[in-house]
Amino acid sequence: MDENNISGMHIYYYYVCKRKLWYFSNGLAMESENENVKIGKLIDETTYKQKKKHIMIDNTINIDFITEHKLLHEVKKSRKIEEAGIAQLKYYLYYLKKRGVEGIKGRIDYPLLKQSLNVELSEEDERELESAAADIVKIISAALPPKFKSKRICKSCAYYDLCCI
Numbered sequence: 001m002d003e004n005n006i007s008g009m010h011i012y013y014y015y016v017c018k019r020k021l022w023y024f025s026n027g028l029a030m031e032s033e034n035e036n037v038k039i040g041k042l043i044d045e046t047t048y049k050q051k052k053k054h055i056m057i058d059n060t061i062n063i064d065f066i067t068e069h070k071l072l073h074e075v076k077k078s079r080k081i082e083e084a085g086i087a088q089l090k091y092y093l094y095y096l097k098k099r100g101v102e103g104i105k106g107r108i109d110y111p112l113l114k115q116s117l118n119v120e121l122s123e124e125d126e127r128e129l130e131s132a133a134a135d136i137v138k139i140i141s142a143a144l145p146p147k148f149k150s151k152r153i154c155k156s157c158a159y160y161d162l163c164c165i
């Protein structure tokens with residue numbers, strides 16, 4: 001694993017919880033039975049059905065869908081962990097920019113809330129994502145996950161049993 005293989009999920013989990021990032025990246029999959037994950041899948045299956053969805057690039061980043069004027073869309077269930085969703089979408093803009101795709105913008109869609117949020121990439125974001133990518137490689141290559149720190153989201157996390165019981 002190096003900085004070129006970092007996916008949007010790595011970035012998302014990095015901002016949600018670094019311990020979750022480690023679990024996810026080290027083959028501990030517990031997401032399939034999680035209620036939030038099931039709701040996310042249902043939203044995916046029932047919204048924006050007319051769009052060509054899940055555009056996989058380089059086998060690394062997976063964009064929900066793209067509309068006119070190079071607008072990348074990321075669909076989220078709620079605004080609860082909005083910072084992580086914004087970072088994930090900025091990472092897609094950053095990843096593509098680094099590979100010569102210019103003039104792209106992003107939008108997070110919250111179909112259940114009937115809301116959306118426009119996202120652009122600044123030079124400061126690029127520096128932050130570069131440093132996050134280096135940090136992610138370090139975290140997931142470690143032999144053990146980062147220490148447990150209780151968070152507001154733990155109760156609804158798929159890894160709750162591993163961390164808290």
Ligand code: SF4
Binds near residue numbers: 020150151157158
């Ligand atoms: S239960 Fe809490 S600490 Fe453990 S992985 Fe989930 S969010 Fe992170």
